[in-house]
Amino acid sequence: MNTTTAAHDHIVKSFDEEMSRLTGEIAAMGDLAVKQLESAMDALGKRDSKAAQRAADNDDALDAQERQISDDVLRLLALRQPMARDLREILAALRIASDIERIGDYAANVAKRSMTLNLSAPVPLVGSLPPMARMAGRLVHEAMRAYVAHDAEMAHAVWERDADLDTLYTTLFRELLTYMMEDPRSITACTHLLFIAKNIERIGDHATNIAENIWFVVRGEPLIEPRTKLDRTLET
Amino acid sequence: MNTTTAAHDHIVKSFDEEMSRLTGEIAAMGDLAVKQLESAMDALGKRDSKAAQRAADNDDALDAQERQISDDVLRLLALRQPMARDLREILAALRIASDIERIGDYAANVAKRSMTLNLSAPVPLVGSLPPMARMAGRLVHEAMRAYVAHDAEMAHAVWERDADLDTLYTTLFRELLTYMMEDPRSITACTHLLFIAKNIERIGDHATNIAENIWFVVRGEPLIEPRTKLDRTLET
Numbered sequence: 001m002n003t004t005t006a007a008h009d010h011i012v013k014s015f016d017e018e019m020s021r022l023t024g025e026i027a028a029m030g031d032l033a034v035k036q037l038e039s040a041m042d043a044l045g046k047r048d049s050k051a052a053q054r055a056a057d058n059d060d061a062l063d064a065q066e067r068q069i070s071d072d073v074l075r076l077l078a079l080r081q082p083m084a085r086d087l088r089e090i091l092a093a094l095r096i097a098s099d100i101e102r103i104g105d106y107a108a109n110v111a112k113r114s115m116t117l118n119l120s121a122p123v124p125l126v127g128s129l130p131p132m133a134r135m136a137g138r139l140v141h142e143a144m145r146a147y148v149a150h151d152a153e154m155a156h157a158v159w160e161r162d163a164d165l166d167t168l169y170t171t172l173f174r175e176l177l178t179y180m181m182e183d184p185r186s187i188t189a190c191t192h193l194l195f196i197a198k199n200i201e202r203i204g205d206h207a208t209n210i211a212e213n214i215w216f217v218v219r220g221e222p223l224i225e226p227r228t229k230l231d232r233t234l235e236t
Numbered sequence: 237m238n239t240t241t242a243a244h245d246h247i248v249k250s251f252d253e254e255m256s257r258l259t260g261e262i263a264a265m266g267d268l269a270v271k272q273l274e275s276a277m278d279a280l281g282k283r284d285s286k287a288a289q290r291a292a293d294n295d296d297a298l299d300a301q302e303r304q305i306s307d308d309v310l311r312l313l314a315l316r317q318p319m320a321r322d323l324r325e326i327l328a329a330l331r332i333a334s335d336i337e338r339i340g341d342y343a344a345n346v347a348k349r350s351m352t353l354n355l356s357a358p359v360p361l362v363g364s365l366p367p368m369a370r371m372a373g374r375l376v377h378e379a380m381r382a383y384v385a386h387d388a389e390m391a392h393a394v395w396e397r398d399a400d401l402d403t404l405y406t407t408l409f410r411e412l413l414t415y416m417m418e419d420p421r422s423i424t425a426c427t428h429l430l431f432i433a434k435n436i437e438r439i440g441d442h443a444t445n446i447a448e449n450i451w452f453v454v455r456g457e458p459l460i461e462p463r464t465k466l467d468r469t470l471e472t
Contacts (some may be wrong), residue, residue, distance in 0.1 A: 073432050079435055081317040184420045188413055234352050
């Protein structure tokens, strides 16, 4: 092995190492976002405003992590000047970190709205939300597994399963409208529950964005298929 | 001038030219997104479902433009391997195109919800939405002007003025809740109006994201200030 080849191998290895470290950081960020959603839902269920405030405050950590990852991406691009698949991978990292940061924003909004809900009488329908939130959390978690494993098929499964979340959202949307009509005193609370449900549905959309980015990295072409988008609330 | 300098000048000029073309395309994309919002609001005001369907369908054009810009960015990064401010500028282009694509999604959602609203009796309160939409459109338009001019101060003004949009949103949110309580038959329609108002408020948030990216390109540091976030609907 001559010096040039050795130097080249060294650079290649370093890029892969740095990229692998970045992927690990992003996966940890994704897991933290899921935990944030779980904390927010837990606070909502227990009507615990202090826990909700903590969940909302913790969002700063995700924002800081996203800024750190953006800085790392800029540095990697400038130092390594990656090409082809490496370049796709590093830009996907930037986009995925941005999607996770948004997921954290939605979780924080759930926490803030739960504090507002604690100002009025409990609405029994809140019970339909946890299964929706658990499904959204699983989608994000599976998206992170697919990301670390560079598994396009697993990413595609996440992308497809978002339709189930849309179906749950549509059902809950209709239940909440009916509830408001039957008991107009619940309108303010139900409106916040509607927005909470919408936040969770949007978390699923970001999980599909992440899945699309994984597909693009692994396959080198965009995932464009007729999407089974089952948000039927617009037909209500 | 020796050959090396001439070649270097040529490359530098080409990058600036390509970046300037890209900026122009993104600004045009931003103007199209504003027009999409105007078309959606026009269709909403006239209860014209055909026009609303056209506005919703036109969103495909913005999606295609974003994919084109992403491809251009990948190509520019691979061919030119830009550094420092050039690198910040090209990554900001990617983020800004993504924000505009989201603005287009929100405009399309306004159009789709207006079609749903046409299935039931008109709700007079719809009159409060156009000033909100006009303000959001102006914020996006000003953000595009700041982007083309590389004007950090103009971008900062957009970032600050989003607070006015939040205030309008809060007022409308409360009006809609009151209206629903007084006339429970209007609940379904008012819920869609609430989501339309939220879409417009989110468009303002994306204008501020764009402003933050412009600031970062021009100043080389993130715009972090205590944000005057006046969404008071969580106190309702």
